[in-house]
Amino acid sequence: MIIGILGAGSWGSALANLLAGNGHDVTVWSIDEKEIEMLNTYREQRDRLPGVHLNETITFTTDLEQTIKGKKMIVCAVPSPFIRSTAKKIAPYITNDQLIVNVSKGIEEATLTPIVEIIESEIPGAKVAVLSGPSHAEEVGIGIPTTVVAGARDMDTAKLIQNTFMNDVFRVYTSTDVTGIELGGSVKNVIALAAGITDGLGFGDNTKAALMTRGMAEILRLGTAMGAHVETLAGLSGMGDLIVTCTSKHSRNRNAGYLIGQGKSYKEAMAEVKMVVEGVYSAKATLKLAKKYGVDMPIVEEVNKVLFEGKPAREAVVDLLTRDRKAEISVEE
Numbered sequence: 001m002i003i004g005i006l007g008a009g010s011w012g013s014a015l016a017n018l019l020a021g022n023g024h025d026v027t028v029w030s031i032d033e034k035e036i037e038m039l040n041t042y043r044e045q046r047d048r049l050p051g052v053h054l055n056e057t058i059t060f061t062t063d064l065e066q067t068i069k070g071k072k073m074i075v076c077a078v079p080s081p082f083i084r085s086t087a088k089k090i091a092p093y094i095t096n097d098q099l100i101v102n103v104s105k106g107i108e109e110a111t112l113t114p115i116v117e118i119i120e121s122e123i124p125g126a127k128v129a130v131l132s133g134p135s136h137a138e139e140v141g142i143g144i145p146t147t148v149v150a151g152a153r154d155m156d157t158a159k160l161i162q163n164t165f166m167n168d169v170f171r172v173y174t175s176t177d178v179t180g181i182e183l184g185g186s187v188k189n190v191i192a193l194a195a196g197i198t199d200g201l202g203f204g205d206n207t208k209a210a211l212m213t214r215g216m217a218e219i220l221r222l223g224t225a226m227g228a229h230v231e232t233l234a235g236l237s238g239m240g241d242l243i244v245t246c247t248s249k250h251s252r253n254r255n256a257g258y259l260i261g262q263g264k265s266y267k268e269a270m271a272e273v274k275m276v277v278e279g280v281y282s283a284k285a286t287l288k289l290a291k292k293y294g295v296d297m298p299i300v301e302e303v304n305k306v307l308f309e310g311k312p313a314r315e316a317v318v319d320l321l322t323r324d325r326k327a328e329i330s331v332e333e
C-alpha cells in the first residue's frame with residue numbers, strides 16, 4: 001500500500017519503519033525542515049528515537065501535497081495540539097477514497113473532542129479511524145512484541161488497518177468503538193502524570209497500584225457516560241495503555257509527572273522530557289468533560305490543581321486519601 005505519515009517524531013518514525021518493513025511504500029512529512037534534513041542525512045530520528053535505523057525505502061519530506069496525493073492511507077502522528085491546524089492544511093488534498101488513521105492521543109480543550117472528530121470536522125466526508133494501545137515507540141522501533149487496537153466505525157475499515165500494520169511482533173485487534181479507544185488512550189495520560197507525581201514524591205508501588213486502579217475507575221465512569229464500551233476501556237486502549245504509561249521508563253507522561261513530584265513546574269517538566277507530554281494538554285479537557293457528563297474524577301481534578309493552580313503535590317495526595325469514605329464499586333457514582 002502507498003502510505004503517507006504526518007509527523008516525524010518518535011511515533012511517526014517508529015510506525016514509518018514498521019510499515020516500510022511490512023513492504024509498504026511510505027512517505028513521511030514533518031513541518032520542521034531541520035528534522036527532515038536529519039532524517040534524510042542519518043536515516044535516524046536522533047533527537048526522539050535514537051538507535052533505530054530507519055528503512056532506506058522511506059521518503060522524508062516537508063512537502064505536504066507530496067505526502068497526501070495518491071496515498072491510500074494517511075497516518076496522522078502529529079501531537080494533539082497541532083491536529084486541527086494540520087487537518088486544515090491537508091483538507092484541500094484529501095479525497096474521499098483515502099483513509100486517515102489517527103495514532104495520536106488527546107482531547108481538544110476548546111471543543112472537548114477527541115482527535116478523530118477534530119479531523120472529521122475539518123475534512124467533511126473524510127473516512128477517519130484510529131490505531132491505539134500500549135505501544136512505546138522505543139520498543140516498537142526495535143521489534144519488541146506489541147499489541148494495539150484498530151478502531152473504525154465499520155469493521156471492514158478496521159480490518160484494512162489491521163492487515164496493513166500487523167506483523168509477527170505487532171499484533172493488531174479490531175474494534176468499532178472509536179470513542180472508547182480514543183478516550184482510553186487520552187485519559188490514561190492524565191492518570192500517568194499522577195502516577196509519576198507519586199513516584200517523584202518518593203511513594204511506593206502500593207501508591208502506584210492505587211492510582212492506576214482508581215484512575216481506571218475514573219476512566220470507566222467518564223467513558224461509559226460518553227457511550228464507550230466497558231470492554232474497550234478494560235482492553236488495550238484503556239487498561240493496557242494505563243499499565244504501560246504508568247510503569248514504563250519510556251513514558252513521557254510518567255516521567256513528566258515524576259519531575260513535577262520532585263518540585264518542578266509542568267512547563268519545566270515538559271522542557272526536560274523534550275517529547276510531547278499529552279496528559280498536560282488533555283488534563284483540563286478531561287476535567288471539563290467530567291463536569292459536562294456529571295461524573296466524579298478526583299484524581300483528574302487534583303492533577304489539574306497541581307499542574308495549573310500551584311497546589312503542592314503532597315497536599316493533593318493527602319486530599320485524595322482523606323476524601324469521604326466510599327464503597328469501592330462506584331462506576332455509577
Ligand SMILES: NC(=O)C1=CN([C@@H]2O[C@H](COP(=O)(O)OP(=O)(O)OC[C@H]3O[C@@H](n4cnc5c(N)ncnc54)[C@H](O)[C@@H]3O)[C@@H](O)[C@H]2O)C=CC1
Pocket residue numbers: 007008009010011012030031032035048077078079080082086103104105106135136137138274275276278
Ligand atoms: N512516542 C510514543 O511512544 C507514542 C506516541 N503516541 C502519540 O503520538 C503523538 C505524537 O507523539 P510523538 O511522536 O511521541 O511526539 P514527539 O514529541 O516525538 O514529536 C513531535 C513532533 O511534532 C512535530 N511538530 C511540532 N510542531 C508542529 C506543528 N506546528 N505542526 C505539526 N507538527 C509539529 C515535530 O516536528 C515532531 O516531529 C502523540 O499524540 C502521542 O501521544 C502514541 C503512541 C506511542
Ligand SMILES: O=C(CO)COP(=O)(O)O
Pocket residue numbers: 105133134135136137189192241244245250251252253254
Ligand atoms: O501513549 C503512549 C504509549 O502507548 C506514549 O505516551 P507515554 O510516553 O506518556 O506513555
